[in-house]
Structures are given as structure tokens and as C-alpha cells.
Amino acid sequence: MALTDEKVKTAESNPTVSINFEVNGVRHALVIEPRETLLEVLRNRLGLMGTKLSCDVQVCGVCTVLLDGMPVSACTVLAYEARGREVLTIEGLAQGEELHPIQEAFIEGRGFQCGFCTPGMILATKALLAENPDPSIDDIKGYMKGNLCRCTGYRTILDSIQIASRRLRQERP
Amino acid sequence: MQPFEIHDVPSVQDASNLLSEYGDNARLYAGGTELLLVMKSGILHYDHLINIKTVPGLNAIQYGEADHELKIGALTTHRQLERSEVVQRWLPLLAQVEREIANVRVRNVGTIGGNMCFAEPHSDPATLFLALGAQFKLASATMERTLSVDEFLVDAYEPALQPDELLTEIRVPLPGASTHGGYQRFQFHERPTVSVAVLLTLDDAHEGIKEVIVTVGCVNSKPFRATEAEALLGGKSVEEAQIASDKAGKAAAEMADPSDDLNGSSAYKKQLVAILVQRAFLQAYTRFD
Numbered sequence: 001m002a003l004t005d006e007k008v009k010t011a012e013s014n015p016t017v018s019i020n021f022e023v024n025g026v027r028h029a030l031v032i033e034p035r036e037t038l039l040e041v042l043r044n045r046l047g048l049m050g051t052k053l054s055c056d057v058q059v060c061g062v063c064t065v066l067l068d069g070m071p072v073s074a075c076t077v078l079a080y081e082a083r084g085r086e087v088l089t090i091e092g093l094a095q096g097e098e099l100h101p102i103q104e105a106f107i108e109g110r111g112f113q114c115g116f117c118t119p120g121m122i123l124a125t126k127a128l129l130a131e132n133p134d135p136s137i138d139d140i141k142g143y144m145k146g147n148l149c150r151c152t153g154y155r156t157i158l159d160s161i162q163i164a165s166r167r168l169r170q171e172r173p
Numbered sequence: 174m175q176p177f178e179i180h181d182v183p184s185v186q187d188a189s190n191l192l193s194e195y196g197d198n199a200r201l202y203a204g205g206t207e208l209l210l211v212m213k214s215g216i217l218h219y220d221h222l223i224n225i226k227t228v229p230g231l232n233a234i235q236y237g238e239a240d241h242e243l244k245i246g247a248l249t250t251h252r253q254l255e256r257s258e259v260v261q262r263w264l265p266l267l268a269q270v271e272r273e274i275a276n277v278r279v280r281n282v283g284t285i286g287g288n289m290c291f292a293e294p295h296s297d298p299a300t301l302f303l304a305l306g307a308q309f310k311l312a313s314a315t316m317e318r319t320l321s322v323d324e325f326l327v328d329a330y331e332p333a334l335q336p337d338e339l340l341t342e343i344r345v346p347l348p349g350a351s352t353h354g355g356y357q358r359f360q361f362h363e364r365p366t367v368s369v370a371v372l373l374t375l376d377d378a379h380e381g382i383k384e385v386i387v388t389v390g391c392v393n394s395k396p397f398r399a400t401e402a403e404a405l406l407g408g409k410s411v412e413e414a415q416i417a418s419d420k421a422g423k424a425a426a427e428m429a430d431p432s433d434d435l436n437g438s439s440a441y442k443k444q445l446v447a448i449l450v451q452r453a454f455l456q457a458y459t460r461f462d
């Protein structure tokens with residue numbers, strides 16, 4: 001990962017580019033380097049630590065964020081791709097102290113243990129339910145197959161997603 | 174990652190010109206799901222990435238009535254193909270294949286053209302496109318040409334692209350009403366270990382086989398037609414062919430030349446080929462009412 005890469009040249013000589021984008025409803029104008037990943041910009045420039053780095057090769061889903069509502073791997077998508085677009089990270093879900101219904105569902109369904117995969121799980125769930133409000137178990141498994149959890153054995157995650165689906169449908173029938 | 178510049182280009186012509194100008198120091202950049210991984214790991218570096226997502230019209234999926242074909246722009250994402258009504262209506266088999274690729278994040282970003290041009294041997298769509306007889310349209314600032322899948326895929330990681338050339342469109346001839354397809358894959362890791370496509374054409378009574386195409390992917394450096402399997406099934410009655418599908422699977426496996434790797438031993442992969450050929454054949458057959 002480039003965060004502490006010794007081969008990185010001095011910052012002043014590197015190509016830069018200005019981008020405007022929205023993160024969790026807040027507009028940002030930043031000068032970044034094209035090589036910066038979305039994850040690097042979210043964590044290192046905006047201090048949003050909810051997006052975690054794990055496999056770094058788009059397999060595990062831990063770094064999932066939503067770009068215009070679509071799940072992407074922030075570890076590999078360039079921040080440049082967010083120009084003019086909206087990013088949602090786990091920090092953008094709760095309204096103040098009030099948790100988002102999907103977050104509540106993950107607590108009720110015990111959909112996490114260590115919590116490392118949870119931001120990605122919850123954001124992928126949000127995208128799934130936006131697209132398919134009443135998914136079958138197979139739909140859920142298909143959509144979530146790229147979000148790995150090493151603690152729960154997945155059963156409680158499936159439960160949590162089903163609870164979230166019911167909640168959201170009751171809220172906005 | 175080492176520093177680089179990104180160039181958003183407005184046209185194929187501009188992309189091609191920049192490729193000529195920068196030579197080995199530049200690379201076309203579509204979704205980046207492959208390119209950025211190799212750049213992050215430090216295996217390759219380019220000072221210039223030529224972003225072709227800004228070329229208008231390269232991510233369209235259209236039904237071409239004149240030639241009864243699908244025209245798929247190279248910049249179409251996997252997710253677009255999976256969800257496209259045009260694909261679901263005219264070639265549901267492609268939607269079936271696309272749904273299984275990678276994970277939803279890679280499908281949201283990765284393009285069909287990037288999959289083909291990276292020429293990674295473990296490609297699902299390459300196996301299907303070979304069976305369907307897809308044609309690849311290539312363009313540079315100075316010329317255009319069309320290649321078959323077999324001509325385009327020279328070897329592992331080696332597409333038949335000139336240094337200044339882009340893949341712009343994939344044209345897929347649509348199977349007729351008396352043809353159905355099956356597709357089977359088996360997977361341990363991110364990418365398929367073995368993939369098999371079958372296109373089955375029956376006579377009007379649905380009793381005899383007029384034509385059968387069997388392609389096998391992921392086990393050789395590029396997908397291949399299992400002609401030995403096709404020969405064992407072609408011209409048979411459906412009943413005979415179902416019995417012969419066991420032999421056909423084994424014949425396809427004999428044509429495969431897999432290596433031992435993390436996906437399994439060579440013998441194991443051959444066994445998978447044999448089984449998946451049978452299953453794909455059966456799947457195609459069950460799609461006739």
C-alpha cells in the first residue's frame with residue numbers, strides 16, 4: 001500500500017488535480033494526486049476512519065463505500081473517480097445520535113463480532129436494499145458474496161439484513 | 174502507488190494519439206480493477222493513464238436488428254450487462270454469466286473491454302463469447318479492424334492489440350430460436366477455476382441435434398472449442414447425445430492442458446471440465462420447452 005511507500009517521490013513534484021465531490025452530504029474541494037485511492041483520501045485527508053483497509057485487492061469488501069449509491073472498493077478506486085459525485089461512508093448513515101435502521105438491524109440481529117467488516121457489510125446492505133427492497137436469501141447471498149466476515153459465520157449477518165429489509169419496508173411502504 | 178497523470182480523452186482518436194505519443198509510458202485506463210492492482214503492487218508503472226471512460230458512446234448496449242446481434246461498447250460495465258433489459262431480452266445467457274463474475278463492487282467498476290484486453294485466462298465472458306462467435310472491433314487513429322475471439326486472444330495476458338489500438342465494441346451474433354445455451358463454472362478463489370459454455374441447436378421436433386458448440390475456459394492460456402466433444406454430440410438424437418455427453422465431457426477434458434496451481438491439480442481440473450461439459454449440455458437442453 002502506498003501510504004508509507006518509500007519510493008514515493010516528494011509531494012511537490014508530483015502531478016496533482018483539483019476535484020469537487022460530496023462526502024456524506026458535505027461538499028469538498030481538494031487538490032489530490034491522481035494516484036491517491038478513495039480510501040487514502042477519505043482516511044488521510046478527511047479523517048474518516050470508518051472505511052478500513054484489509055485485503056487491498058477488491059476481494060474482502062471491508063473498504064466498501066457507496067459512489068453515487070453503488071458499492072465500490074475504496075482501496076482501489078481512485079479518488080479522482082469521485083469528482084462531481086457523491087460518496088457515502090459509514091459515518092454518513094446515522095443522524096446525530098440516531099442510528100440508521102440498517103445499523104439498528106445489525107445490532108438486533110447480532111450481525112457483527114469484531115466489527116471490522118461491519119461498515120462494508122452495512123453499506124453493501126444499503127445498496128442491496130435500495131435496489132431490491134425485499135430480497136430472497138439467495139439474492140442476499142449473491143449480492144453479499146464479496147463481503148467477507150471471519151467471525152460470525154454469516155448466519156447472523158443474513159438475519160440482520162432480513163431484519164433491515166423488513167424495517168425499511170415498514171418505514172416506507 | 175508511484176505518481177502518474179490521468180488524461181481524460183474525448184475520443185478514440187485522441188486516446189490512440191496519446192498512446193503513440195507516450196509509448197510504453199502510457200496505458201489505457203478503463204475501470205482500473207486490473208490495471209490499478211498491478212500498479213499498486215509495483216509490478217508495472219506508467220506515468221500516464223489514458224482515461225477512456227470519458228469517450229462518449231463507448232458504454233452503450235444496443236440490439237442491432239439488421240444483423241440480429243448485440244452491440245456492446247467496450248466500456249460497458251459488468252453490472253450494466255447484468256442488469257440491461259436489452260441483454261435480458263435478447264441474450265439472457267450473458268446476463269446469467271455476468272451476474273456470477275467477481276463481486277458487485279468489481280462489476281460496478283470493471284468493464285467488459287477491460288476483461289477482454291487484460292486477457293487473463295480465467296475469464297467468464299471470453300469463454301461465452303468464443304461459443305457465440307463474437308467479433309471484436311478495434312480502432313486506432315488511423316484504422317479499424319475486426320477480429321474473432323480466437324484471433325483477439327493471442328495468449329495469456331496477450332491481446333492482439335497494436336500499441337495505438339483500442340477495443341471499441343463487441344458484436345455478438347444472437348442465437349436463433351432453435352438454439353439454447355448453457356454455462357457452468359466452478360470456483361474456489363476470486364476467479365473461476367473452470368468455465369464451460371454450450372450452445373445447442375435442435376431440429377424443429379427437438380429430437381435431433383443440428384449443431385453443438387462447446388467451449389472451455391480458464392484451463393488453457395485462452396478459451397478453446399472442444400471440437401472432440403462437439404464431434405461426439407453432433408448429429409445425434411437427443412437421447413443418444415445425453416448418453417454420449419459423458420464421453421464428450423471426457424473428450425473435452427483430454428483437450429484441456431491445465432497446470433497445477435492454487436485452483437487445484439491438473440487432473441482435478443480435467444475432471445471438472447468433464448463434469449461441467451455434461452452439466453452445461455444438460456442445462457442447454459432443459460431450456461427447450
Ligand SMILES: Cc1cc2nc3c(=O)[nH]c(=O)nc-3n(C[C@H](O)[C@H](O)[C@H](O)COP(=O)(O)OP(=O)(O)OC[C@H]3O[C@@H](n4cnc5c(N)ncnc54)[C@H](O)[C@@H]3O)c2cc1C
Pocket residue numbers: 057058059200201202203204205206207208209225247248273274275276279282283284285286287288289290291295296297298334338339340341363364365
Ligand atoms: C477480485 C476480482 C475478481 C474477479 N473475478 C472475475 C470472475 O469471476 N470472472 C471474470 O471473468 N473476471 C473476473 N475478474 C476480472 C474483471 O472482470 C476485470 O477486472 C474487469 O472486467 C477489468 O475491466 P477494467 O475496466 O477494470 O479494466 P482496466 O483495469 O481498466 O484495464 C485492464 C487492461 O485492459 C486495457 N484496456 C481496458 N480497456 C481497454 C480498451 N477498451 N481497449 C484496449 N485496452 C483496454 C488496459 O490498458 C489494461 O491493460 C475479477 C477481478 C477482480 C479484481
